[in-house]
Amino acid sequence: MAEPFLSIQHVRKSFGATTVVEDFNLDVAPGEFVSFLGPSGCGKTTVLRMVAGFEEPSAGKIVVSGKDITRLKPNQRNIGMVFQAYALFPNLTVAQNIGFGLKVAGMPRAAIDSRVAEMLDIIRLPQMADRYPYQLSGGQQQRIALARAIAPKPKLLLLDEPLSALDAKVRISLREEIRSIQKKLGITTIFVTHDQEEALSISDRIAVMYGGKAEQVGTPFEIYNRPATKFVANFVGTLNVLEGKVTDAASGKVQVNTQEVSLKGKLNGSKSGDTLSLALRPEAISLGRQPGHDTSLSGEIAEVHFLGSVIRVRVGIGGNTVSLDTFNNSATPPPVVGEKADISFSSGDMLVLH
Amino acid sequence: MKSGRFWAWVVFVLGAAYFFIPLIATIEFSLRMRRGVYSLDAYKVVLGDSQFQATFMFSVVVAIFTILLGVLIVVPTAYWIRLRMPQIRPIVEFITLLPLVIPAIVIVFGYIRMYGSNSPLPFLATNPGANALLVIGYATLALPYMYRAVDTGLRTIDVRTLTEAAQILGAGWGTIISRVILPNVLIAVLSGAFLTFAIVIGEFTMASLLNRPAFGPYLQNLVANRAYEPAALSIIAFVITWGCMSLIQILSRFAPKSANRPN
Structure with missing residues (x-):
């Protein structure tokens, strides 16, 4: 791999006596789409939250674009994130939600309006600008959350089980949309999921996690056809x-x-x-x-x-x-x-x- | 089933009578100042009294400062407890309940002893100092209501995820509280504010013992010396309180609706 864009090096996280992530290592290339796949409690969300800055690693470091961000606060990292529960601000309209990060960054009003319009076009919801979150369906809310995350042009996009709360049909169409937007923008993305089909269908590479460790990191083809461990073989696909x-x-x-x-x-x-x-x-x-x-x-x-x-x-x-x-x-x-x-x-x- | 409905109506009528008869009697009595006919004389006397205007305005100003102080203390505290320290919530709830079990007279004597003119912090040596102490005392008295209202408001939103969503978008704590948390609990804050207002407007013990020209002592003085005016004042106070309650109801219609629970 060329110079990695994101490098997670020997990261460990303990809560009291419980270690939830143990010596986790991963290099992600620029523009790559990597999924963390694993059952509940395997530590995938904890690793993502450490990359976001919501949790501090007990050991190891996280490097983005050559810069050590391990001790930076979440609001200093220039990372976009989409949450499982949408997390749209209920008091703000769709346009205000998408423009939130731009306004915080002090961007002029005209530039914010133009970027918000551009984002609404990308997610194909241009007519929704003045609606409030409660007036939207789950799928629409998650698309707005995606637009809000990428509007400030973050260096890295983190997706924390963004499709889990949606019904099956919407889930499939939205995952394809996420992948297509990610490819179009070329943004390096980490996607957390416990759904193997989701991970296999949209990822460049998958890190299968179990017990706080990466059991195997590889392309969907490698993970499916050449599982490195019994857990990977059992967890991915029917066996x-x-x-x-x-x-x-x-x-x-x-x-x-x-x-x-x-x-x-x-x-x-x-x-x-x-x-x-x-x-x-x-x-x-x-x-x-x-x-x-x-x-x-x-x-x-x-x-x-x-x-x-x-x-x-x-x-x-x-x-x-x-x-x-x-x-x-x-x-x-x-x-x-x-x-x-x-x-x-x-x-x-x-x-x-x- | 029919018998159940009958008794339900009996209980309802008794409850309504318990509430409305004293109210109607007070209204009726307040209108009898002019001999032989009903008139609004008592209201005219009360509203035209310069003392009424001065004391009422004083209490309104004190109430506004009390609300501001309460919001400044309670919103960040309740928010932080929900976000980072849920384990100390029972302790904070207990502390906020203390003003309900410790009489105001105990608090005010404590203040007089602690902040008298000979103390290192002589709040009571000057009028502005005494007024500030009154505001602090009222903020303490209103704590159970304000804290509960704000905490209930925070319960209706996903504080942690909204905070993290704002953080990752670059927001600092000031922006998070002012643009994300406060607007979403504004109705709860207003409920607490109106309850605080109602407490401050009628409060007697603290204002009297700190010798402040507030509405409570004026009300007590009037009750002791007049017949019809106190009844008129009671009705005015009742209207103000119900006006506040109605405002809470009206404002709650403008509350931001939860995305997951459209209401």
């Missing part, structure tokens, strides 16, 4: 986990139930007799033996859920259950619970979890 036993470490043979699969070159120091967790994404598995798939396992259909365009099938293989989706085909009836079935996949798609 089938099979328990296997190494029968021949040298040749990569692993026994799943009573059947054998070959995982040559993937066992990374495992010894014969070790028990392993093997992971497979549902989309990597086919029902029946398919050309191009070098591995197959036999089992029994345990559950069949007809979902319209897709049929979700769960196949029992000994003590393991594997979930997979097949497209609905009107010429082929869905599988029947209890009947014998083979599943096949490419051994290259199987992940060994550590």
